[in-house]
Amino acid sequence: xxxxLSFNSGWTFVRQDVGLEFAQNTPGEPVDLPHTWNNLDxxxxxxxxxxxxxxxxxSFGWRQETQGKRVYLEFQGANSSAQVYVNGTALITHHGxxxxxxxxxxxxxxxxxxxxxRVDNSPNxxxxxxxxxxxxxxxLYRDVNCIIVSESHFDMDNWGGxxxxxxxSLCENIARVHVRTKVTLAKPEQTIHIDLADRNGAxxxxxxxxxxxxxxxxxxxxxxxxxxxxxxxxxxxxxxxxEDQVVLDNLEIPFGIRTFAIDPEHGFMLNGQQxxxxxxxxxxxxxxxxxxxxxxxxxxxxxxxxxxxxxxxRLAHYQHSQFFYDLCDQHGMIVWAEIxxxxxxxxxxxxxxxxxxxxxxxxxxxxxxxxCWGLSNxxxxxxxxxxxxxxxxxxxxxxxxxxxxxRLTTLASIGSLDIDSPLNHMTDILSYxxxxxWYYGEMDETGPWYDAFHERYPNRCIGISEYxxxxxxxxxxxxPSVGDYSExxxxxxxxxxxxxxNARPYLWATHVWNMFDFGADNREGGHNTKGLVSFDRKIxxxxxxxxxxxxxPEKFVHLCGxxxxxxxxxxxxxxxxxxxxxxxxxxxxxxIAEQSGKFIFEFEVPLAPGENRITASxxxxxxxxxxIVRRTEQPNDAYYNPFFIRSGVNWFTEDGSAIEVRFPEGxxxxxxxxxxxxxxxxxxxxxxxxxxxLSDSWGxxxxxxxxxxxxxxxxxxxxxNNSGKTLNRDPIFRLNQVLTLIPKPKV
Numbered sequence: 001x002x003x004x005l006s007f008n009s010g011w012t013f014v015r016q017d018v019g020l021e022f023a024q025n026t027p028g029e030p031v032d033l034p035h036t037w038n039n040l041d042x043x044x045x046x047x048x049x050x051x052x053x054x055x056x057x058x059s060f061g062w063r064q065e066t067q068g069k070r071v072y073l074e075f076q077g078a079n080s081s082a083q084v085y086v087n088g089t090a091l092i093t094h095h096g097x098x099x100x101x102x103x104x105x106x107x108x109x110x111x112x113x114x115x116x117x118r119v120d121n122s123p124n125x126x127x128x129x130x131x132x133x134x135x136x137x138x139x140l141y142r143d144v145n146c147i148i149v150s151e152s153h154f155d156m157d158n159w160g161g162x163x164x165x166x167x168x169s170l171c172e173n174i175a176r177v178h179v180r181t182k183v184t185l186a187k188p189e190q191t192i193h194i195d196l197a198d199r200n201g202a203x204x205x206x207x208x209x210x211x212x213x214x215x216x217x218x219x220x221x222x223x224x225x226x227x228x229x230x231x232x233x234x235x236x237x238x239x240x241x242x243e244d245q246v247v248l249d250n251l252e253i254p255f256g257i258r259t260f261a262i263d264p265e266h267g268f269m270l271n272g273q274q275x276x277x278x279x280x281x282x283x284x285x286x287x288x289x290x291x292x293x294x295x296x297x298x299x300x301x302x303x304x305x306x307x308x309x310x311x312x313x314r315l316a317h318y319q320h321s322q323f324f325y326d327l328c329d330q331h332g333m334i335v336w337a338e339i340x341x342x343x344x345x346x347x348x349x350x351x352x353x354x355x356x357x358x359x360x361x362x363x364x365x366x367x368x369x370x371x372c373w374g375l376s377n378x379x380x381x382x383x384x385x386x387x388x389x390x391x392x393x394x395x396x397x398x399x400x401x402x403x404x405x406x407r408l409t410t411l412a413s414i415g416s417l418d419i420d421s422p423l424n425h426m427t428d429i430l431s432y433x434x435x436x437x438w439y440y441g442e443m444d445e446t447g448p449w450y451d452a453f454h455e456r457y458p459n460r461c462i463g464i465s466e467y468x469x470x471x472x473x474x475x476x477x478x479x480p481s482v483g484d485y486s487e488x489x490x491x492x493x494x495x496x497x498x499x500x501x502n503a504r505p506y507l508w509a510t511h512v513w514n515m516f517d518f519g520a521d522n523r524e525g526g527h528n529t530k531g532l533v534s535f536d537r538k539i540x541x542x543x544x545x546x547x548x549x550x551x552x553p554e555k556f557v558h559l560c561g562x563x564x565x566x567x568x569x570x571x572x573x574x575x576x577x578x579x580x581x582x583x584x585x586x587x588x589x590x591x592i593a594e595q596s597g598k599f600i601f602e603f604e605v606p607l608a609p610g611e612n613r614i615t616a617s618x619x620x621x622x623x624x625x626x627x628i629v630r631r632t633e634q635p636n637d638a639y640y641n642p643f644f645i646r647s648g649v650n651w652f653t654e655d656g657s658a659i660e661v662r663f664p665e666g667x668x669x670x671x672x673x674x675x676x677x678x679x680x681x682x683x684x685x686x687x688x689x690x691x692x693x694l695s696d697s698w699g700x701x702x703x704x705x706x707x708x709x710x711x712x713x714x715x716x717x718x719x720x721n722n723s724g725k726t727l728n729r730d731p732i733f734r735l736n737q738v739l740t741l742i743p744k745p746k747v
Contacts, residue, residue: 002249003148007073007115008033010058011140017053020085023116028057036079036139038521039290049135049521053120056140062109070149071106072156076321077142078119079291080127085116095127095352097136098318098340099359100160102147128353131344132317132377133528134283135519141292142321150248152190152211152241155182159355161362166237167406168223168257170271175223175257177205179216183241186211190248194218195238204235211241225271226256226368229311232332234368254329256368262408262429262461262508264454268334277334277509278501278551279312280305280532281466283518284320287527287535290519295323302327304533305515308544309551314465314511317342317377319360328369336410336465336509337364338374341396343381345389357396361403372408373400377465378433380417381710390422397426412465415440416710419453429508431465437482437493438469439722440673440714447500454506464501466513468530469493470722471541476564476639478572483721484644485529487542491560491575494543495600498550512547545577549599555580559616559625566636567607567629576601576625580618587612607631643729645717659733668739670716670732674708682742686735690716697727 012028015037037054075082079097083090086108094101121138123130130136149156154163165180181192190211195203196218205218224233234254241249261269268277282301285291298321305313313333315324318340328335339356357373364370375396379389393411400409408428415434417423424430432453437443446467453462469482471490480489494512501510517531527535532544545558560575576583583601584594588608595601605614609631617624647663663669668677677683691704694711702710711719716732 001247002153002251005146005148007058007060007144007146010060011035012057013037014055014057015050016055017118017120018055020088020116020118023055023057023118024088024114028055031056033144034077034139034141034292034294036137036141036290036292038135038137038139038519039288039292049526051121051123051136051138053118053122054138056117056119058115060113060115062111062113064148066106066109068151069106070104070151070153070156071109072102072104072147072149073115074100074102074145074147075117075140075142076100076144078117078140079121079138080136081120082140083118083120085118087113096356096359097121097127098320099356100322100363101359102156102160104157125346126348126352128346128349128356129317129340129342130346132340132342133520133522134317135285135290135521135526137285137291137519139290139292141290150241152183152185152187152243153249154239154241154251155184157184158182159358159362162251162253162366164237164239164251164253164366166253166255166366168255170223170225170257170259173222175220177218177220177237177257179207179218179237179239181211181214181216181239183211183214187243188212190241190243192216193240193242195240196220197236197238198224199233199235201236220257223257226258227332228270228275228334229306229332232256232330234329253366254326255366256329258368260334260371264459264461265506267461267505267508270334274505275311275334276505276507277312277463279310279314279333279510280308280512280515281314281316282320282515283316284318284324285519286516286537293321298324298327300537301516302331302333304537304540305333306331307552307554308515308532308548309553310515310547311551312336312509312511313515314338314374314509316514319356319363322363325364325367325369329367333369334371334509335367335369336372336374336511337370338377338412341376341379341392343378345379345386345392347388350392350395353392354396354399357399358403361400365404370407372410372429373404375400375409375411375427377412378414379411380421380423381414385417385421385423390426393423393426415713419456425457425460429461429463431463431509431511433466433513434464435467435469437496438718440711440718443493443496444500446497447504450504450507454504461508463507463509463511465509465511467497467510468513470529471543472529472641473534473539473541473563474638475641476561478567478569481644483718485641486639487563488561491542491546494546498546502550542575542577546599549577549579552579555618555623557583557616557618557623557625559614559627561629562627564639565628565630566632566639568632568635569607570631571604571606572629574603574605574614574616574629576603576616578616578618578623580623582619584617586615586617589613589615605629644721659730659737661733661736662740663736664740666744668742668744670720670736670739672739673713673715675712677739678708678712680739680742683735683738686731686738689731690735693728693731694719 013031014028081095092103163182194207196205237253314336410429436445471487472485475486517535520528542560557578582596585592585603612629615626688704691707
């Protein structure tokens with residue numbers, strides 16, 4: 001029988017590359033796993049964020065007899081490269097920070113043992129990801145186990161997989177369950193026993209055959225289907241490797257029976273029925289923990305997503321933990337799983353990203369929640385996809401279908417890539433990351449852009465892999481505007497985009513970017529604030545409740561603006577999100593108005609001086625929500641984003657000089673799209689200076705012309721408003737001074 005021992009406790013940690021001898025002999029800081037050395041650094045704007053090598057050491061005794069056994073160490077995540085040593089001997093080097101890998105330590109065990117692991121997240125040119133808008137945490141941030149198996153066992157050395165693959169097909173009312181096994185050191189006298197158990201543990205189908213025959217097929221009449229969030233029914237496949245009635249190895253694999261298809265007109269189909277995929281993307285980190293999440297953290301994430309009413313999750317931008325994929329199976333989430341081929345192609349990284357794809361598929365092929373494998377994200381952000389990028393994707397696409405013929409391939413494209421690019425027509429399905437109304441353009445352009453794509457390629461399944469905007473919970477306004485980072489603008493943005501999504505059933509899936517605020521060490525404050533929920537999971541932003549109103553069957557009332565307390569206005573707008581159908585609004589216990597409608601209710605409320613208690617209620621008496629609004633003489637300056645650009649004000653440069661920000665009618669300015677000012681000879685030097693400042697804020701990875709091409713549909717005003725304090729604005733305001741002297745052609 002297989003035995004699994006947790007190796008999470010009793011480690012020591014040294015936060016520098018001290019070498020093997022030092023790590024073996026010098027006590028470090030006591031830690032338990034999961035652990036990362038960047039759980040706090042960079043999340044509050046600090047400068048202590050570390051990318052480099054560190055050492056973990058664990059001493060352990062061994063009293064068990066190993067004859068006839070093999071002993072493996074299983075690392076479920078070490079970011080991003082790891083070297084494993086047992087008693088001074090190097091056993092394995094693994095590259096890739098998000099997948100499981102194992103080391104056979106049997107022949108190196110003693111009575112007393114020292115395990116050392118060098119973990120390295122240093123910048124390099126071969127291990128993806130290296131360039132992306134999220135924090136590259138380092139550490140042994142997932143579980144480590146010791147697994148003891150017989151000499152003959154279900155394969156432990158095939159890209160971190162289980163050695164058992166289960167898939168199913170459905171014809172009329174008969175399910176055929178296909179099982180493939182791979183046994184290490186199989187012998188003729190050994191047999192494999194397969195039991196298929198229902199949710200209650202009752203055996204509904206069985207099979208037995210020689211361990212040398214790896215393929216099984218079981219038949220099941222009237223199967224109970226896995227029906228997404230409505231009914232995520234799971235069977236359990238129990239496999240046993242036996243010899244003379246002795247169980248040598250055993251596994252239990254939950255799986256679901258389901259079919260799916262994607263239609264370019266009708267979107268996603270689950271078990272033959274239209275099933276629109278509407279949900280969120282998720283990163284695997286949180287404030288104070290970094291990416292070293294406990295199981296309770298993972299459970300809380302799933303509970304928040306389920307409460308929202310989402311039925312799909314894009315698990316970005318890398319392989320997530322097995323525990324969370326299991327939660328997706330159990331909660332009926334349709335999952336997009338992907339590898340970290342993101343943002344910038346590295347010619348030295350082809351082999352390793354190929355390996356990461358093998359690990360992703362082998363380790364996750366049994367999850368019914370997963371319907372597609374993502375090959376890349378915004379890989380053409382530096383311009384158009386060249387021959388190397390296209391060739392790599394062709395190879396990955398072919399490999400993916402060889403590894404798993406039962407699922408589809410996809411990728412997340414970006415607006416800077418021409419829709420006719422071969423890269424957009426290689427995978428089975430496609431989604432785009434678009435931020436109209438935030439980084440560029442207007443909110444109302446979202447739907448028409450997808451309509452244009454759909455009209456040009458009517459047989460191509462298209463979806464939205466990212467859309468969203470930032471909201472700082474401290475910043476509020478009664479006049480929301482793009483780039484102000486207010487919670488109010490985020491709510492309006494999602495109202496507008498969600499309405500456009502709802503009108504387009506051909507979108508195969510849509511994923512809000514992002515479910516949670518997440519770590520981004522290159523940003524102001526160290527995190528990206530596009531989440532519907534705060535980084536610490538304590539606050540659901542108003543936009544969270546907009547989606548809950550549309551997607552969740554749970555009746556509720558949510559009064560928006562609870563954090564926007566001080567308002568210098570006699571009459572204020574109060575907004576309510578609810579799926580209850582009819583809302584009454586009270587101010588200081590006086591009925592102001594009542595409305596019938598769907599999802600969004602807006603009221604004009606007169607404010608008395610001082611505190612006003614606002615209450616919203618539905619016809620159901622138990623559905624109420626209240627807040628306090630305080631009428632003040634002057635606006636509260638704490639609500640104002642100091643980096644937001646307004647016309648008619650002075651911008652003070654680093655040397656203390658003032659630059660007047662103005663946008664005179666009939667003249668160019670930084671409000672105009674870059675494509676409209678790119679050919680103005682008088683402005684060219686200032687334009688290149690501003691573009692170089694933008695490149696510097698991105699780490700200087702691209703030149704000025706490349707940045708202008710990427711952001712050609714944006715304005716420098718929008719770029720500056722969406723860049724926090726990481727961007728040097730002085731060149732942008734100097735550009736504005738030049739542009740406002742150039743008259744526009746008269747129409």
